[in-house]
Amino acid sequence: MSAPPPRTVAQAIEDAAASSSTGYRFLEESPDVAPFHSYADVERMSARFGGAMQAMGLRKGDRIALILPDNADFVFAFLGAVRAGIIPVPIYPPTGLGKLAGYLENTLHIVAKSGARVLLTSSEIKKLLGTIQAQAPGLDKVVAVEGVRTSSDKLRPEKIDLDDVCFLQFTSGSTARPKGVTLTHRNLAANVHAIMPVGLSIRDGVDHGVSWLPLYHDMGLIGFVIAPVYHRNPITFLPPLLFLKRPARWLESISKYKGSISFGPNFAYALAVKRIKESEMEGLDLSSWRIAGCGAEPIRAENLRAFAEKFSRIGFDERAFVCCYGMAESTLAVSFSKIWTGVRTDVVDGETLWSKGRAEPAAESSPRASGIVECGAAFEGHEIKTFAPDDEESARPLPEREVGELRIRGPSVMQGYWNDPEVTKRSFAGGFLRTGDLGYIADGKVYICGRSKEVVIVNGRNYYPQDIEWEASQVEGVRKGNVIAFGTMKGPSDRERVVIAFETGEKDEAAKKRLEADVRKAVQQSVGLTVDDVVPLAPGVLPKTSSGKLQRAKTRELYESGELLGRTSAREVDKLDLVKEIAKSQIGYFRHRLFGKSDD
Amino acid sequence: MTWNREQVQKKLLEVFSQHKQIEVDVSEASEIVAELGIDSLGVMEVLAELEDTFKLTIPDDALRNINTIGDVATAILTRLESDGRLQG
DSSP: OOOOOOOOHHHHHHHHTTOSSOEEEEOOSSTTOOOEEEHHHHHHHHHHHHHHHHHTTOOTTOEEEEEOOSHHHHHHHHHHHHHTTOEEEEOOOOOOTTOHHHHHHHHHHHHHHHTOSEEEEOHHHHHHHTTHHHHOTTOOEEEEHHHHTTOOOOOOOOOOOTTSEEEEEEEESOTTSOEEEEEEHHHHHHHHHIIIIIIHOOOTTTSOEEEOSOTTSHHHHIIIIIHHHHHTOOEEEOOHHHHHHOTHHHHHHHHHHTOOEEEEOHHHHHHHHHHOOHHHHTTOOOTTOOEEEEOSSOOOHHHHHHHHHHHGGGTOOGGGEEEEEEOGGGSSEEEEOOTTSOOOEEEEEHHHHHHHOBOOBOOTTSTTEEEEEBOOEEOTTOEEEEEOTTOTTOOSOOOTTBOEEEEEESTTSOSEETTOHHHHHHHEETTEEEEEEEEEEETTEEEEEEESSOOEEETTEEEOHHHHHHHHHTSTTSOTTOEEEEEESOSSOSSOEEEEEEEOSOOOHHHHHHHHHHHHHHHHHHHOOOOOEEEEEOTTOSOBOTTSOBOHHHHHHHHHTTOTTTOSOSOOOOHHHHHHHHHHHHHHHHHHHHHOOOOO | OOEEHHHHHHHHHHHHHHHOSSOOOOOTTOBTTTTTOOOHHHHHHHHHHHHHHHTOOOOHHHHTTOOBHHHHHHHHHHHHHHTTOEEO
16 A cells, blocks of 8 residues: 655644544543543644643753653643654653652653653652652653643644654663653654554544553554544543453443454453453453454463453454564554454474574474464565574575564664664664564564563563562672573463572571562562562572673573572682672672663 | 451451462561562452452552552541441
8 A cells, every 4th residue: 555645643633633523532440431532622632731831841852751640631741742842751650559669760760861851740640759850950840730731821833844753662671771762753654554554454533442551652652542643543542450450341342332443462361361250241242343453572372362262252253363563663563464364373393493493384283383473574665584683784684484583674663762872773783673582584474482682571561680680689698790580481370470590698498588588579569570480599500601791591591491400500610710700790780780781 | 338447357368368479478567569479460450359349449549559458458448438338
């Protein structure tokens, strides 16, 4: 399909204002409250928020941080900023549950990195943020959104170009070093075109989206706020926490509003299977659901099959599944499986895949068969190729069915990370973005096998081992710099299991048990992640490279094969070497802490 | 249905004991995430169960003040009281 001339998001909002019949509906916890805002109304409300931001003294190109738990506030503030040429920086709201210190630290890093001059939030969260303004030198003020809702300041027209920055998406990078994906209007126009008419054959103004996805994340924000504005599609939003509390509300909303498009990470489908009761399914009709997108974390075909099995009784058609590959660095989507074909897997020989990095077709009945989910082909005008991780110039694409690093190129790909030329440079190789994901191409389609980045993904959220390791290192009795955290898919769980291995000089078994509990508590408290296993080890057991760097992948391998616990010492070194090594790891540790240097 | 403080406390300890991910003793002072190992998804499941039991709604905002089981008790007691369903 030939692309229409690209429009800025600001232009798309103005164009959509012609529609008074479609727009956004914001569901709330009480089933009686469901305010609807037509796109004409969205245009007016966003102008009000944009005008208020200009009145705060913000000018085109300035950044504004948004911590807005209410979906309607967030949407109007975000679109208002964009229309004023002010660059919004969405930040997730604090969830509570005792993680405030870690939350504040992360927020402070993002505010500082983005150089936001204003932080817009609710009056309730403003109180929690306390002294953040004093700690972020560039932050002029923290503004409560309640006053902005009724502001009467008019939006002064601002000329917005396709190559202007539209917004910053801080999603990746460890806490100490957040990375702000910088997206221009041109990136958004390109990706929205790829998603809506090209990838999903969306009918303008007709297809109805239902989303519980958080709006500070790319799938919710771009997929269900920005893309629908371009195509004037009706959207119904649920609060994310309401979905987590009452997954049935997701399907009820699709049934009630005849939703045809809804997306979620793998865990959302698994959660629906686990939590929705038969009694809650009574009277629901999912036959309008044409596109059930799944992405943002590794897709497990068995989870989706279980979903189809459970909900086919109320009209869910498994052909609706669309398997997606994407990332914030490519705006949102990289590829989609073809619509109305359901989940398709490539059955390969698992052994050859992991040992030789080659995806050899295998018979489904073979004991070594492994099904890899197909995520579709690159969008028109975009490229996906695989390369050896050390191919710095992206000079020699690997042949089909060879596993390598997936790299992408095209108009959806970001220019770089905000205010971070060094990291940006490392993220590209010969004009291709290095995704950090491992996979292969077969028959032009993408298959994801794993991540070369050591991110742990649980319930759709990325956790960085460096953050987990740092928190564990804080615990008295743990050898500083000798902690490795990793995720493993092995074991009895429908999600990635989180393991922490650490070295300690402690020999007493009871004391080791206490130490285990302390490490678990420290990490769960600060990172908010349930740790599945904690493994105390004697000094020298964790595998290191000859230069003293800890080897995360190797540790995972040893753990999965059950060899980690049996090891006494990995390093046959004399005393002098040992001292040198400890000194080195200490230095690395402090460098990571003080200067935010990544230790990967 | 009305409740008294002891019944609420007993019910909470019972529900959290069923949902804990780590073998530890459960008390009012137990930190839900840090000590019981229940992640945010698990917490939401527990809340849904408690809402059904006590016939009330715990709004999202209230979550930000919750860390221990005692905090959940406070959130529930406050709502029962304002509904006139708290005895004693």
